[in-house]
Amino acid sequence: MEFSSKLLENAVYEMSQLPGIGKRTALRLVLHLLKQPEERTTLLSDALTKLKSEVNFCKRCHNISDTEICEICANPKRDETLVCVVEDIRDVMAIENTAQYNGLYHVLGGKISPMEGVGPQDLTIGSLVKRVKEDNVKELILALSSTMEGDTTNFYIYKQLEGLDVATSTIARGISVGDELEYADEVTLGRSILNRVPFENSIKAS
C-alpha cells in the first residue's frame, strides 16, 4: 500500500498493530477519524493514554479497578470463602452478568502456554496460593477455558495447592441450554453424559 502522506502512513501502521485489524481496516478507521471533528481523536487518544498510565489492578484479585481493592473484593455481602479462578477480566464480566455467583474472583492474567512463552511465573498463581494459605478460602472454582493450555494451568494450580485445606472444582461442561443434542460436538456430549446430575438438581437450578 502506497501512501501519499507519511503522517497517514504512520497512523495506519500503528492502528494495524492492534489484533484483528489489517492495513485496510486500519486505513478505514483512520480516514473515519479524519472526517470527524478533532475532538473525537483527542477523546480517543486521551482515554487510551489515561487508562494505560493510571490503570490499577486490585491488590487481592488482580481485576482492573480504580481503587486499591476492587468493588467485588470490598463488598462485605460477597462470600469470601469461595474464589473463582479466571483467565482475564472479560471472564469476570461474563460471570458477573449471570448474577448467579456471589463469591470472589482471582484473575490469572492468561494461562500457561510454552508455545507463547507464558510460564507460571508470568501469571498470578503465586498470589493465588498465598491467598489460599492466608485468607479464609474454602473452595476454588477453576473456570479456565477447556483447551490444552487451560487444562495444563488447572493441573499446575491443583499441584501447587496439594496439602492445603481447600476444595477445588471446575465449572460444568455440557450441552448449552436451548441447544439440540444432534448438533453438539461429541466431546461435549460425551462429557455431559459422564457428568450427569441428579434430576432434582436441574429442577432447583431453573
Next chain:
Amino acid sequence: MEFSSKLLENAVYEMSQLPGIGKRTALRLVLHLLKQPEERTTLLSDALTKLKSEVNFCKRCHNISDTEICEICANPKRDETLVCVVEDIRDVMAIENTAQYNGLYHVLGGKISPMEGVGPQDLTIGSLVKRVKEDNVKELILALSSTMEGDTTNFYIYKQLEGLDVATSTIARGISVGDELEYADEVTLGRSILNRVPFENSIKAS
C-alpha cells in the same frame, strides 16, 4: 456490559465509536493495549493526534499530502490534461496501485447523498469546476461507485460542466477479469454487452 473501572469503560466507549467496532471488539482491543508496553499506546495516540492536527490536503486535488501540492500533482511527468474524479483517497491509492494511469486526480470527499445530509457544497465540486475552467484539463474520468448516489453525483458534475470545453468519460463497468459469466449479476453482464469494445482494443490492453 458492567465495568469494574471507569477508565476502562471510557476507553472502551471511545474505541467503540469507530465504525465497525462494537463494544466487545473495543474491549478486546483496549485489553490488548493494556497488556502491551506503554510505548504502544503512546505511539498509537501520538500518531492519531499528530495526523489530525497536522494533516494537509493538496490545494489542487484535495488528496492527503504532507506538502502544499501533493506528489502526484507536482510530478511533471504526469498528464495534466487528464483528471480522474474519485470519492476519497482510498480510490486514489487503488488506481495508483494499478500503475495504469498517468493523469491527475480530484478527490471529491464523498458523494451527494440527501439521506446522509451531504449536498454538493460539502464536496469539492466547486474546486473541480474551477480547475476545469482555469487549468488545461481536456478530459475528466468520472470514477465514482455505481450506486444511486454515485450516479447522482456524476450527473450533477456533468451538468455543472455544460458549455465548458472538456470531455467526460466514466470508467468501464463489466465482468471482472478472471470471473465466470454464469456467476455475474444481470446488471453488470447486461452493461458489459451494451458497452462491448472492439476485440483489437482488448488485445492491446492485455
